Amino acid sequence: MNMAITDGLTLMPPVFANGLEVWANGDGTPGSTTLDGVPTAAFVPADADFAGCLEIVKLNATEQIRYMGETPYRPGMYLRVTARVKAMSGNLPNVRIAAWAGDASLTHVAGLVETGPSVALAQYGEVVEVTAIIGSGQRGGVDMVWGTAPAYAHVGLDLTGPDGGVVRIDDLRVEDVTVAYLAQMLGAVDVRDYGAVGDGVADDSAAFAAADAAAQAQGGEVLISAGRYRLESNVSLASPARFVGTVEMPASARLTLTRNFNLPAYADAFGDETEGFRRALQALFNFADHDALDMGGRNVDLTAPIDVHAVVGTRDSSAIRRVIRNGSFYLRDSAEWADTVVTSQASYSASDPKRLSNVADIANVPVGALVTGAGVGREVYVTSKNVGAATLELSAELHDAVGTQNYTFRRFKYALDFSGFSDVSRVVLADLEFQCNSLGSAVMLPPAGLIFHVRDCFFSNMKDRGITSTGRGCQGMLVDRCQFLSREQQLPVSARETIAINVNANDTKIRDNRAVRFRHFVVSGGAGHIYAGNHWFQDDHEPDGIRTAGLVLTNTNVKMLINGNYIDNSFIEWTNEHDAAPEHSNEYSFGGLTIVGNIFTAIDVAPWFSWLVVKPYGAGHYIHGLNVTGNTFKSLNGSINRVEKVDDTLAALDMGRCRNLRFEGNLFTAIDQVTVNPVTVQMDQATDAKTWVVAFDGYLPFDGRARNVENIVMEGEIRNAAGDGVYAYPFVRVERGTDGDAVEVVWPEPVHGRVHITGRVDAPN
Structure with a gap:
């Protein structure tokens, strides 16, 4: 680049x-x-060495010779001023290039270096060339660093040293040598040309802003040449930026790269992928020009959790779509991943069901900690705390904890931790891999928010959890096409502790994911969820092995669809463990669940294994809305008793109140007792009897009671003892037999024959 040519400057x-x-x-x-x-002073027209030259007698301590015209100067420009001189007689002086710096208002720019290196004239008649470079940046070979303030120069030279000598001076030469500095940087504006020092001490923020403005005007890029640049305030570059050197900033200051907003650029800027990611994340949540941070396929090593709220620094909430995509996080061993564990005494009352009060040592109880103790269900977390009031707010109710006891609070550590925010919505994590290396967990959601979306991500070897919700930040959450790999794959099922996902709020969509050998795939509170197209499996190599629930439902009326999943060596457990008053009262009981079109598989399990287990935590509950249709159930290496059951460890279901239960159109392989409702059985009465007892023999779901008869169809004639046909229609008595699973068909007289009778475990709606 040569401004004398490109800008038509006369130098x-x-x-x-x-x-x-x-x-x-x-x-x-x-x-x-x-x-x-x-x-x-006089002009000498002929000289043996110079075609024409100035001859001057040095009479002053500093004999100044300056061109009175204005030699143009621009930021980013480098001018080389050259003079050829020789001593003729008298004392031998020193010579140096010099210039006077003026700004656009014709005022002297003070504080600049305005002289070049001094050269001593050693003998008479010897031609000596003196030179100096004037430029805006602190670059190699630049003698006079002028920055961006000057607009022109009065160039010339000085004679210093002894007086009385006669010197001849050839015509001055001024050249644009910018190309010597920018030969490999065409189209780039170097921050050093605009006053950046790059020593890691001086604040170069203003120089970066000036270089960016110049790059915008020229349509070029900002070059951050070699050096360590300290930026004390926010810097936003609207031009593309290329980093050869690096920057450092206080935590409160932001670097925003609007034209190349991606992790590779930030990693180059800060000289480190981890710090670069933090700074890019900071810019993402504080700048509206970009909705997505592309990690460019780069890996970020983490030796400590990333507290996203602390990194962002300036806001407690966000409702604008923000995407982090296309990269990986690799957890490295350090003490920062160790769980924080506190045991404290606290009190619980069912009248304030999501609060612990009178919490001892509350200042040390971390927000986001998992709560365990007597009467505490699975995946209950500390959502917030009030130290002054000594109270903790919980993500879910406790089912049997009224009174005072000791609780354990365990705070897991997460690669990306959003819990410091008050409310965050519309965050997307896409095409990411979390290599947790059994050191930490992956993602903790904010305590409140909407539509957190995780898609096409890999979660590998989490120490404790994959995605954790400690409050309502999972409302409407979407988890699509992700893979969750447990660190406990070689352990027996009974020894596993890790959980892939938990949910507290409503309306999540968990779709097309694969989860391998966790204790639980999802612990699901709330309602309105859709689980579709997932494959979760939890087997081990133990004969007649214990299996745990892949999907745990913790509320009764769930309004939920479980469709098209591959449920492998695990089961669906339906509880009400997040209910401070688990006994049934004036509320909906177990209902609103549709299980359609799934594949259920088990191998090497004990005969008492079942794929659907209802476990009431209090008495009086019943089923009032369950649809299990179009599923395939298959057991390998041994049969199982039945596909569904009630776990009555704490309480039984009241099957006498069952309503709206459909269990039909399913396929069974190696299941001792198939389950159907409504079910049609064939009754053959060989001897004459007025009352026929028809047993449904376990067909009804949950070994329930035969509460209704939909239809009776006689096959062939019903005959009496005389062999005459009897055409009267019988009546029925339901819920007969020891277990109430039989019906009595009552005829007007003793008869024999065959009927097909359709019974139901539930009452009409």
Whole structure:
């Protein structure tokens, strides 16, 4: 780049042969004494070495010679000023290039270096060339660093040292040598040309802003050349930026790269992927021009959790779509991943069901900690705390904890931790991998928010959890096409502790995911969820092995669809463990669940294993809305008793109140007792009897009671003892037999024959 050519600048002063009236015996500013008519200066038209030259007698301590015209100067420009001189007689002086710096208002720019290196004239008649470079940046070979303030120069030279010598000076030469500095950086504006120092101490923020403005005007990029640049305030670059050097900033200051907003650029800027990611994340949540941070396929090593709220620094909530995509996080061993564990005494009352009060040592109880203790269900977390009031707010109710006891609070550590925010919505994590290496967990959601979306991500070897919700930040959450790999795959099922996902709020969509050998795939509170197309499996190599629930439902009326999943060596457990008053009262009981079109598989399990287990935590509950249709159930290496059951460890279901239960159109392989409702059985009565007892023999779901008869169809004639046909229609008595799973068909007289009778475990709606 040569501005003399590109901008049409005239740099060369006129030759001395054109007259000395434009040359000053001073600084060159208007009003300076010119050399024209000065008896100690004259033009020499012929010289053995110079075609024409100025001859001057040095009479002053510093004899100044300046061109009175304005030699243009621009930021980013480098000018080389050259003079050839020789001593003729008298004392031998020193010579140096010099210039006076002026700004656009014709005012002197003070504080700049305005002289070049001094050269001593050693002998008479020897031609000596002196030179100096004027430029805006602190670059190699630049003698006078002028920054961005000057607009022009009065160029010339100084004679210093002993007085009385006679010196001849050839015509001055001024050249644009910018190309020497920018030959490999065409189209780039170097921050050093705009005053950046790059020593890690001086604040270069203003220089970055000035270079960015120049790059925008030129349509080029900002070059951050070699160095360590300290930026004390926010810097936003609207031009593309290329980092050879690096920057450092206080935590409160932000670097925003609007034209190349991606992790590779930030990693180059800060010289480190981890710090680069933090800074890019900070910019993502504080700047509206970009909705997505592309990690460019880069890996970020983490030796400590990333507290996203602390990194962002300036806001407690966000409702604008923000995407982090296309990269990986690799957890490295350090003490920062260790769980924080506190045991404290606290009190619980069912009248305030999501609060612990009178919490001892509450200041040390971490927000986001998992709560365990007597009467505490699975995946209950500390959502917030009030130290002054000694209270903790919980993510779910406790089912049997009224009174005072000791609780354990365990705070897991997460690669990305959003819990410091009050409310965050519309965050998307896409195409990411979390390599947790059994050191930490992956993602903790904010305590409140909507539509957190995780898609096409891999979660591997989490120490404790994959995705954790400690409050309502999972409302409407979407988890699509992710893979969750447990660190406990080689352990027996009974020894596993890790959980892939938990949910507290409503309306999540968990779709097309794969989860391998966790204790639980999802612990699901709330309602309105859709689980579709997932494959979760939890087997081990133990014969007749214990299996745990893949999907745990912790509320009764769930309004939920479980559709098209591959439920492998695990089961669906339906509880009400997040209910402070688990006994049934004036509320909906177990209902609103649709299980359609799933594949259920088990291998090497004990006969008492079942794929659907209802476990009431209090008495009086019943089923009032369950649809299990179109599923395939298959057991390998041994059969199982039945596909569904009630776990009555704490309480039984009241099957006498069952309503709206459909269990039909399913396929069974290696299941001792198939389950159907409504179910049609064939009754053959060989001897004459007025009352026929029809047993449904376990067909009804949950070994329930035969509460209704939908239909009776006689096959062939019903005959009496005389062999005559009996055409009267019988009536029925339901819920007969020891277990209430039989019905009585009552005829007007003793008869024999065959009927098909359809019974139900539930009452009409």
